């Protein structure tokens with residue numbers, strides 16, 4: 221029996237109110253297992269980012285619950301949530317959320333500065349080298365390209381070997397070689413270290429690195445594909 225690392229139970233999320241209200245999620249339930257890499261796909265506006273933000277405790281659903289390793293995070297205080305995110309989760313989001321006054325090197329180990337777990341310097345160096353960041357370590361985010369900032373965010377997300385990594389279009393700004401490096405790290409984290417990854421992507425090639433693809437449509441889970449290939453994902457996307 222595989223243990224769920226994260227569960228969405230009947231999640232509903234509506235932004236705004238009155239005639240301009242937008243319902244992003246309408247009852248999403250999904251289970252994510254330990255040692256599993258799941259890709260989330262679907263048309264623009266189908267609720268992918270909202271789902272991941274709710275799972276990561278960065279947005280609060282209006283309905284339903286989110287369990288992380290069995291803990292109902294919708295009931296945690298902000299402080300408890302912050303600690304849970306710092307100690308157990310990794311994030312790569314579209315706004316990379318790098319601290320502008322810190323160098324790339326300092327941003328990568330930010331979690332430790334904030335009281336989180338210590339970093340294994342060997343693993344940090346492996347990430348930095350494989351992501352091609354070695355000669356950018358003393359630069360601040362404003363002195364880095366979008367792709368470099370994204371790679372710093374990826375290194376920061378993986379450096380603590382978190383139980384669960386949430387990534388929203390983590391390869392969106394990257395050339396195909398660097399994108400493949402990032403996906404290989406995710407794959408390796410899952411296959412070799414038993415970590416879990418939940419990744420939003422529009423790219424069938426990226427989704428093919430996952431163990432399973434969830435397809436969202438209009439705020440619900442519309443379909444699922446296990447052991448995806450890029451052709452299989454593409455076929456599923458065009459058949460709708």
Ligand SMILES: Nc1ncnc2c1ncn2[C@@H]1O[C@H](COP(=O)(O)OP(=O)(O)OP(=O)(O)O)[C@@H](O)[C@H]1O
Nearest residue numbers: 235236242243244263264265266267268269270271
């Ligand atoms: N903060 C917000 N305020 C108002 N509406 C929002 C907000 N965030 C998302 N929405 C709306 O909720 C719906 C779902 O958005 P979401 O970003 O989750 O979709 P998505 O599938 O990730 O889209 P994309 O692929 O374009 O990133 C959209 O209609 C979007 O406009």
